[in-house]
Amino acid sequence: MIRMLLRVLGHEYARPVRRTVVLMTVTAMAEGLSYALLVPVLRELFGGTPEDARPWLIAFGVAVAVYAALRYISDLSGFRAGTTLLRGVYHRLGDHLARLPVGWYSAARVGEVSVLASRGVLRAMSVIAHLLAPFISAAVTPLTIVVVMLAFHWQLGLAALVGVPVVAAIQIWTGRSMAAGDAERAERDHEAAGRVIEYLQAQPVLRAGGRTAERFRLLDDSLREVGRASRRATLSALPGVVGLTLAVQAMFTALLVLGTHLALGGDIGAAEVLAILVLAARCADPLLSLSDIGGQLRGARSELVRLDTVLRTEPLPEPREPVQPVGHGLEFASVSFRHGDRTVFDDVSLSVPEGQRLAVVGPSGAGKSTLLHLLARFYDVDAGAVRVGGVDVRAISTDVLMSRIAIVFQDVYLFDGTIEENVRLGRPDADEAEVRAAATAAKLDEVIERLPGGWATNVGEGGALLSGGERQRVSIARALLKNAPIVLLDEVTSALDPVNEAAVHEGIERLMAGRTVVMVAHRLRTVQRADRIVFLDGGRVMEEGDHEELLRRDGRYAEFWRVSPAAAARE
Structure with missing residues (x-):
């Protein structure tokens, strides 16, 4: 013993x-x-x-x-x-x-x-x-x-x-x-x-x-x-x-x-x-x-x-001689990945040039969120390579990789502390003016004004004392404060009411401005302004192009679009 x-x-x-x-x-x-x-x-x-x-x-x-x-x-x-x-x-x-x-x-x-x-x-x-x-x-x-x-x-x-x-x-x-x-x-x-x-x-x-x-x-x-x-x-x-x-x-x-x-x-x-x-x-x-x-x-x-x-569980290995990425473009090169007994990706290749926006759509279980996880190196691929700035993420140190990526997930977790403490997680050394600017850009200032404790309001464990939309605004303010060149968005508005959805969308637009973006969404109206859209299904890229081009092809994306609320709203 x-x-x-x-x-x-x-x-x-x-x-x-x-x-x-x-x-x-x-x-x-x-x-x-x-x-x-x-x-x-x-x-x-x-x-x-x-x-x-x-x-x-x-x-x-x-x-x-x-x-x-x-x-x-x-x-x-x-x-x-x-x-x-x-x-x-x-x-x-x-x-x-x-x-x-x-x-x-x-x-x-x-x-x-x-x-x-x-x-x-x-x-x-x-x-x-x-x-x-x-x-x-x-x-x-x-x-x-x-x-x-x-x-x-x-x-x-x-x-x-x-x-x-x-x-x-x-x-x-x-x-x-x-x-x-x-x-x-x-x-x-x-x-x-x-x-x-x-x-x-x-x-x-x-x-x-x-x-x-x-x-x-x-x-x-x-x-x-x-x-x-x-x-x-x-x-x-x-x-x-x-x-x-x-x-x-x-x-x-x-x-x-x-x-x-x-x-x-x-x-x-x-x-x-x-x-x-x-x-x-x-x-x-x-x-x-x-x-x-x-x-x-x-x-x-x-x-x-x-x-x-x-x-004794083996962590993801750190590179012995880390390589600094040049630029902020993203690439999947013949990526295959299995999760348990299930093949999530099978020889998937795609790229996102620096400063452009890629939207990822597809049915549930297609691997959309997993794609974001692989970009952030939450997992290692089984074959192929995921590259950031032309460098395999396995050759980039974790600290450097995470410093270049801001992630906003659908399910936001906030630590038991004040709103300001949770926003500052994006960049702890930020000054007060930068924190306030990030909150304003994320429309979080509207939330803070109506809370009796203001910035000192305790959010509770997991953010339980705030609504889902309020937690999302904190998460977006955190990402804005981090000011990372790459932004990953995962279903950030799928469960919000119209008022919060509009505020979050405005904050997301500010967050995406001038950055390399990969967004996952079920609500297709949020992806219309993407530079390119990828339709995933069965572990493969089924279609790829911009919104109008995919509609003209009348394929899987067009089928999804016809049954989406966004299409119904235009009729």
Whole structure:
């Protein structure tokens, strides 16, 4: 587990972890050695001259003081290491997630990562701060005491040593028998959490359909499965807990019987037997705590495995020698791309000269949004090349590529903060005049004027306190402030009311002015002024030309145009 922990943390954190482990091990050994002084103390106290026990009592007090100091230092080191590593893991996880391809983020995986980044990381890092010291103490202190027993009386020490592999075997067997139960319980917990979220989110639909009672049954069934899984996990742990308790008690009984036999035979004094039994009793507490600590370690280890799996996911590779693009033209050169088992593009070629506008239309699932994602290098193509400024995007560093592209998506996500903070994400170093100018161009100033908090209005998580049109205006202002030479637009007005649509269109026109633009739209009236239109279907470019030319061909685009609201409005 320590090896996996070090792999998750990275090489830069290996040294403090090893130092903490060594310090905790030394502390556990010091604890065991301090108990060794009980043997001479008890021997002198029960001997003919009890006053001779005074030096040993002083030595015992010094040993306990040394152990207490070491324990304080090791615990403090564990807490400091834990908090430092927690911060480091969050940074490492965040940096790694930012480099993973967007296609990796499926709906289920986003939920898993959100749980992992909150509860999972805290539980995994609790190993250093809270579990490592008790575990090392429970394992090392009894071993040290057994070594002390061997030094004082080899027969009793050997009898205690026989119990070590028995305890280890029980722990290993318990861990293996509980692994399946722990996995099932984690799966049921995850499923139940999903059912709860689903139930809450689906309230409007369920109430409208009169199916609230049915949904209650689904949720109840899921919660019952959690209860059953928890009972099975508890029952699978019970034999190990009982077995460990019986083994420890059997070891103590064996030592008592053997010690009594040796004392009656004159091979050892009663005081030494009493001291050995005291040491054996001191071994029992940490050994019995192994069951509880082991369960917590298994839970933390499962989180470490998930964290390790995410961190070992290969991100998109960065070029060793990045190339600076010349110009802002865009090109698809014989691009093929698969997403899962589906072929999205099959040998697609098209180009957008610098400063021109390309509109991409086609049926749902034709790959329109994926085309934008490939231009922004959210994925890497399987064959061919995507070029920006004549350079393959795989040869451009991510920072340089992103600095040249402004993206406005249909589903706008705003961070929980003020409107100004969300606009400034486009260019954090912009001055106040530039931010205000971008807001005016995006018609965001109209929104700000009617909000009681103005620029300081909090938008809520995901922008939940703003309407869809207001969020789009923030997104356009952000893109205007970025002032990138390439603009990618994805269905930005498909779900807006007429007032917001008009305002957003005006902002979009300002955003597109003088830039290289690729726009995706279902509402065909938004693409009439494009320099060129591409009709995608079945992973191929079916038609290409300007609006009037495609209408004259009377092909797929003309068919789409005839059934569009824009065509109906002109009749």
